[in-house]
Amino acid sequence: MKIRRSLLLLYCLAANAAVGDSVLLRPDAVFDGQEMHSGWAVLVTDDKIAAAGPARDVSPPESTRVIDLPGQTVMPGMIEGHSHMFLHPYNETSWNDQVINESVALRTVRATAHARKTLDAGFTTARDLGTEGAGYADVGLKQGIHSGIISGPRLLVAGPAIVATGSYGPKFSTDVDVPQGAQEASGVEEVTRVTREQIGKGVDIVKVYGDYRWGKDEPSRPTFSQEELNAIVQTARSAGRPTVAHATTPEGMRRAITAGVETIEHGDDGTAEIFKLMKQKGVALCPTVAADDAISRYRGWKRGSDPEPPRLTQKRVSMKAAREAGVTFAMGGDVGVFAHGENAVEMELLVNEYGFTPIEVLRQATSGNSAVFHLADRGGIRAGLLADLLAVEGDPTQDISAVRQVRLVMKGGSIVRQP
Numbered sequence: 001m002k003i004r005r006s007l008l009l010l011y012c013l014a015a016n017a018a019v020g021d022s023v024l025l026r027p028d029a030v031f032d033g034q035e036m037h038s039g040w041a042v043l044v045t046d047d048k049i050a051a052a053g054p055a056r057d058v059s060p061p062e063s064t065r066v067i068d069l070p071g072q073t074v075m076p077g078m079i080e081g082h083s084h085m086f087l088h089p090y091n092e093t094s095w096n097d098q099v100i101n102e103s104v105a106l107r108t109v110r111a112t113a114h115a116r117k118t119l120d121a122g123f124t125t126a127r128d129l130g131t132e133g134a135g136y137a138d139v140g141l142k143q144g145i146h147s148g149i150i151s152g153p154r155l156l157v158a159g160p161a162i163v164a165t166g167s168y169g170p171k172f173s174t175d176v177d178v179p180q181g182a183q184e185a186s187g188v189e190e191v192t193r194v195t196r197e198q199i200g201k202g203v204d205i206v207k208v209y210g211d212y213r214w215g216k217d218e219p220s221r222p223t224f225s226q227e228e229l230n231a232i233v234q235t236a237r238s239a240g241r242p243t244v245a246h247a248t249t250p251e252g253m254r255r256a257i258t259a260g261v262e263t264i265e266h267g268d269d270g271t272a273e274i275f276k277l278m279k280q281k282g283v284a285l286c287p288t289v290a291a292d293d294a295i296s297r298y299r300g301w302k303r304g305s306d307p308e309p310p311r312l313t314q315k316r317v318s319m320k321a322a323r324e325a326g327v328t329f330a331m332g333g334d335v336g337v338f339a340h341g342e343n344a345v346e347m348e349l350l351v352n353e354y355g356f357t358p359i360e361v362l363r364q365a366t367s368g369n370s371a372v373f374h375l376a377d378r379g380g381i382r383a384g385l386l387a388d389l390l391a392v393e394g395d396p397t398q399d400i401s402a403v404r405q406v407r408l409v410m411k412g413g414s415i416v417r418q419p
């Protein structure tokens with residue numbers, strides 16, 4: 001009896017010690033998702049931020065582990081808005097060959113490495129927008145990360161995504177039916193069924209392709225009808241899921257916005273009128289400028305020496321129109337088209353090529369994306385939020401490339417990267 005009681009006491013003490021685990025981060029400055037504050041400290045207890053503010057006002061409990069981070073800025077873990085964990089750069093292997101020739105097993109092995117690279121780069125959450133032929137492997141990847149089997153960001157996954165029958169790829173001879181990079185559906189009844197099926201299998205987000213190239217070497221044109229898009233968005237919404245749309249053409253964008261999607265991915269040929277509609281309906285733009293840049297480079301373009309490809313010139317025009325219309329931007333690069341872990345390329349291009357200030361882009365990647373993606377428990381530094389944090393060398397509000405100088409990554413209060 002006595003032995004049992006003392007064992008119980010020991011157990012309680014151990015449990016209390018685990019519950020009370022605290023870490024105090026003392027950097028030069030803290031970016032809280034909105035503003036920079038010099039001389040702040042951040043206290044983490046268990047998986048949450050317990051306090052953040054001027055260092056003298058943050059009083060850590062006894063036995064708190066103190067980590068001094070001189071010359072560094074602590075900021076919220078960044079949120080990648082558009083990745084494909086199941087793709088790797090197209091200059092290594094074309095999209096067609098990845099979808100057709102790489103097994104789901106191989107692609108999943110790659111995805112586990114991509115997840116680790118993403119987290120190490122300071123991205124503690126990612127919206128993964130389609131496995132491109134790997135079915136629901138992203139649902140399994142997310143489970144593997146969540147249960148601690150592998151290391152990676154918190155994921156919001158879209159499964160196979162939905163395309164209009166015949167509109168997507170890969171495309172080979174008319175005599176050969178090849179597996180497609182997304183799930184095909186047509187007609188209000190079928191798109192409703194497929195949306196429900198995907199939700200049942202575990203997608204957090206329904207992704208549709210609102211337009212695409214119907215044939216090789218032709219421009220994108222709308223795919224789903226207004227009625228089909230309405231049915232998808234309403235079906236997803238009633239199940240508590242947002243719908244997001246790949247769309248680059250004005251008409252594809254218009255239909256998706258009218259249907260009620262929450263974000264437009266790419267938006268390359270958006271016009272002033274379309275962006276005005278986006279602003280009105282509160283739809284955010286995830287511009288993926290890094291993907292446009294990467295694809296231009298893969299086609300042989302060299303920045304600085306070669307004339308700018310029409311694709312990038314058009315992107316400047318539409319980005320300017322979107323900003324003038326006051327559209328909300330979600331930071332997301334279409335990572336996978338280029339290397340995982342290089343997520344910061346999008347942020348650098350937004351500053352260096354598209355005229356955003358570093359702090360605007362830092363807000364997009366933290367508090368901005370948390371608001372657009374309904375992630376109220378993260379994206380900032382204040383008491384009660386998840387302790388998803390990173391420390392970078394220098395001041396990213398002065399030089400955006402400082403976000404590449406990652407010195408420490410914390411996810412849910414656990415240090416997952418430290419030099």
Ligand SMILES: [Zn+2]
Nearest residue numbers: 082084129334
């Ligand atoms: Zn994409």
